[in-house]
Amino acid sequence: xxxxxxxxxxGNVGRDAVKRLLPWIKDKYQPHIIIANGENAAGGRxxxxxITRDLFDWGVHGIxxxxxxxxxxxxxxxxxxxxxxxxxxxxxxGTPGRGYTYIKAGSKELAIVNLIGRTFLPPSECPFRxxxxxxEEVRKKTxxxxxxxxxxxxxxxxxxGWHLDGRASLVVGTHTHVQTNxxxxxxxxxxxxxxxxxxxxxDGVLGMEKENVLYKFLTGLPTRxxxxxxxxxxxxxxxxxxxxxxxxxxxxxxxxxxxxxxxx
Ligand SMILES: C=C(OP(=O)(O)O)C(=O)O
Ligand SMILES: [Mn+2]
Numbered sequence: 001x002x003x004x005x006x007x008x009x010x011g012n013v014g015r016d017a018v019k020r021l022l023p024w025i026k027d028k029y030q031p032h033i034i035i036a037n038g039e040n041a042a043g044g045r046x047x048x049x050x051i052t053r054d055l056f057d058w059g060v061h062g063i064x065x066x067x068x069x070x071x072x073x074x075x076x077x078x079x080x081x082x083x084x085x086x087x088x089x090x091x092x093x094g095t096p097g098r099g100y101t102y103i104k105a106g107s108k109e110l111a112i113v114n115l116i117g118r119t120f121l122p123p124s125e126c127p128f129r130x131x132x133x134x135x136e137e138v139r140k141k142t143x144x145x146x147x148x149x150x151x152x153x154x155x156x157x158x159x160x161g162w163h164l165d166g167r168a169s170l171v172v173g174t175h176t177h178v179q180t181n182x183x184x185x186x187x188x189x190x191x192x193x194x195x196x197x198x199x200x201x202x203d204g205v206l207g208m209e210k211e212n213v214l215y216k217f218l219t220g221l222p223t224r225x226x227x228x229x230x231x232x233x234x235x236x237x238x239x240x241x242x243x244x245x246x247x248x249x250x251x252x253x254x255x256x257x258x259x260x261x262x263x264x
């Protein structure tokens with residue numbers, strides 16, 4: 001099974017890049033399933049119903065979220081019914097939506113799991129123990145499991161990779177918006193990448209206009225961040241999974257921008 005994962009879609013620039021590049025991604029990587037992190041898809045803060053619809057219409061099969069899940073209040077109207085969207089599983093019991101789900105495409109079935117880190121992020125339940133419980137459950141149904149660990153600290157993400165090695169097909173980190181260069185397949189067969197990176201404005205600061213971010217750093221005074229309007233970058237990865245064992249056989253980073261991308 002081939003799965004493409006697209007890193008944090010940020011604002012209209014990120015959405016436009018996804019719409020424009022999905023045909024190329026489908027052609028070049030031939031994925032059976034495409035998963036994207038959508039927590040910044042609406043202006044950098046959350047996601048709404050029409051963007052969710054667009055992503056699915058364009059060919060995304062499943063959407064993961066993160067710390068901005070609740071920023072756009074519209075999500076409360078559809079997150080319970082939208083079984084192709086997940087938010088971090090280690091939020092308080094009774095939180096709307098679901099922390100994992102099963103994505104089916106043709107004869108393929110992939111469990112997707114969303115977790116959020118606790119280092120430098122608001123309090124949440126233990127992501128490691130939540131992962132243990134969920135992996136125990138989903139592996140009864142399928143050995144092909146993607147985990148999006150939305151976290152700030154590299155150490156927490158690397159630790160999660162080792163914690164799930166042999167139990168997940170892929171542990172991919174999101175949230176920092178900067179793709180790391182540590183893609184590998186761990187000894188137990190789990191593909192790992194500390195952060196998939198961002199799909200959004202290339203020439204800002206983590207997708208935001210650099211002027212306001214610099215103003216904040218230089219003056220310490222409050223200011224509002226807006227999604228930058230610059231050339232785009234698309235970041236993510238493609239992973240190949242042996243469906244009988246659930247083990248990854250290949251991981252390949254994807255990172256193209258408006259200047260380097262050539263529609264092959
Ligand atoms: C990009 C970041 O945050 P978010 O997208 O969650 O605002 C971050 O804090 O690294
Ligand atoms: Mn985030």
